[in-house]
Amino acid sequence: MARRITTTRRITVTAAGWLVGFLIFFPILWMVLTSFKTELDAFSTPPQFLFFHWTTENYAIVQTRSDYVHHAMNSIILALGSTLVCLVVGIPAAWSMAFAPTERTRQTLLWMLSTKMMPAVGVLIPIYLLFRDTGLLDTHVGLIFIEFMANLPIVIWMLYTYFKEIPKDILEAARMDGATIGKELVFVLAPMAVPGIASTVLLNIILAWNEAFWTLNLTTVSAAPLTAFIASYSSPEGLFWAKLSAASTLAIAPILVLGWFSQKQLVRGLTFGAVK
């Protein structure tokens, strides 16, 4: 190991690090604080930092308002549903490319990646019209399908990079041991790939939960997730800040927790394995 680090240096970088961290985190912190204020305190100048009348009434109101629960449910359905479909379609594809590659596998992978580069706005109109004509606008099925297609390339890529790390020998040993392809997947590959699959699931949930182009454009009420619900707070001024904060805090809390858990894997997923 390197030389001992001087105490002064340690204190300096610690102070700088915490300051930067605090500044970056501050908007979220401020939002959380505001969510515990009365609407009046939330709007007051000078702003109140800690010594205000702490209340959880905003949460109570947000929770009891049926539409919050409804939209939260939509977010959960969307995130889990699209993730599930992604796994069902993506795991076999990733298996195939990692363990039975052909000369075209490389190109296929890059092509899949390139579909992710298509700006959503380029296909918004036909998708919107197709959805309108088939009655998929503002439905769970329609939205799950869109998020599934949008995230499938990332899911396949991530799974592919994880599967590639599993030694081929072990799968061959299973084959010698008499395992069929199905058993090989269930008894050998899946247990070994659990960490990779788990982080893929996490990333996909995060992406689907926060996606705000399709959800805003293709939903109105019945299938609208939290992204769209929060957006509906954009017009009224002032008086709803505390409630907006409470709703926002609830909307981001689960994802923040998931994200913190999966930060390492996130890098790989978001860079298509280009940075590990």
Next chain:
Amino acid sequence: MGKIELVGVEKTFGHVGVIKGVDLQVEDGEFVVFVGPSGCGKSTLLRLIAGLEDTTGGRILIDGVDVSDTPPAKRGLSMVFQSYALYPHMSVRSNIGFGLRMAGVPKEERNRKVEAAAAVLNLTAYLDRRPGQLSGGQRQRVAIGRAIVREPKAFLFDEPLSNLDAALRVNMRLEIARLQNSLGTTAIYVTHDQIEAMTLADKIVVLNAGKIEQVGSPLELYDHPANLFVAGFIGSPKMNLVSGAAARKHGAATIGVRPEHVSTSPTIGEWEGVVSVAEHVGSDTFLYVTVPDIGDITVRAVGELALKPGAKVFLTPDISRIHRFDRDGNAVRN
């Protein structure tokens, strides 16, 4: 029973021929070693027999049945991989028993067989550990246990000892030999280490560039190499190969003489040279002698030989042990 026959087996990857027509007969209970330099196709040949790769041409027969299109699981062979390829998420017990489980063997019988195999391999105390908690030698034993428990027609070993340190390698080599002997199961063993080949094999198959150079017992190969390649590959230190005038004198394009078949003398001999390096390993002394017009000659002398680098020395090859090769590199039989 475990008789394996290869008839004109070929394998190409894309346009590259890796195995170029191999015919071979492996008798039941025989220990056959494939040896050759890296890239000679020996591992590919083993994988073709295992069914992990498809043949491009030719047939593979096990006990007279053509298995060329049979998936690996149905060939009744078991394989020990270079990396051991243990299932990291299973206990040693489950690792060894996995093949039986896949075959639908009832749990009690499975346990009995796994424990029997573990007893043979001194693994009983480790049955409930994970591979990650074992040493290299123990992992190797688990891999072997996994292979024997299924009572296969033949064992396939793909350089199983190359990840072990030198001391352990010798032990495991003995153990594998003993095991195969007592089980009497056919074994095919791939290695690039000719010492392993010499010590283990009933029959050695020397492969080079996807073709068989020679098949025979270790001593046949040592005493009667069929060509220059085998002559140079089998034996350590390597056989001295001399061409030019010195070879023509013995009626050959190239002659070969093993280091132990060259005698030294301070005063008289066929070739005169200068010692460049002398290695003393106790029981033997290896001399590297530079002979003008001929090249470097390696000499193996029994016991200690007090020759220093720079000393002048006369060498004489044992005329009865000289190997003669023609211009194509094939041995000239007397």
Next chain:
Amino acid sequence: MATRQTHILGRILVAPSIVLLFLWMIVPLGMTIWFSLLRYSLLDPGSESFVGLLNYQYFLTDPAFFTALANTLVLVGAVLAITVVGGVLIALLMDQPIFGRGIVRLMVIAPFFVMPTVSALVWKNLLMHPVSGLFAWVSKLFGLTPVDWFTDYPLLAIILIVSWQWLPFATLILLTALQSFDEEQKEAAQMDGTPPLAFFFLMILPHLARAITVVILIETIFLLSVFAEILVTTGGGPGLATTNIAFLVYAQALLQYDIGGASAGGIVAVVLANIVAIFLVRLVGKNLDA
């Protein structure tokens, strides 16, 4: 390298993904191209007629297009500059022996997990509001006039919000790359007596070059289609001040119901994104071999 059987199975297993992604790409894109050649208004259904490249002519000569293009480029460029420079600096800091580094790290990456609509509204209402926002209060503390961000500097406001969201991404990736820097190289440089700044420019920065490229390319892909932040804060305004291409297409299609014109805009956006995509795909492809 495997047997025919596994190859056939492999093809069967990969087929659904390929077919679905292919349809997903080709059908809507084909329709967009087709629509872009039509006079097609949702207000007047049934009156579609083929007009060739007229929509492109209108779209590309519309001053709104140039404003939107300029806004898009400024937005992408500014956010990239802020996040890459900031990301490198913060990553360097985070690589230091900070007490409680794990917690600091969590705080730094948090904004990335905040959904765009939430971050936009929090910034707009709680921080940038000209009367009750925190920034206004801070300005007054220093005796300055509070800035009315969304009236006076709307694009800058959006840039700040989007930068805040993407700074963690850049930091996280650059930090990961930084941590793979060879410790022995560092020690060798110390032995050579390399001064810190030279060390940074001669050793660290080249080491980070690849990661920086990746950050730039991936962010560009996402930043070209920033949408939610604009929709909930400014609605593209005032005037066209914060309208980017993505928002312009949206407005043309779903607010003005001009499908033909919007489709032409959509194709322009696709072309722009593809220019970046080519570089990214190449970079990733190169990495695939390594």
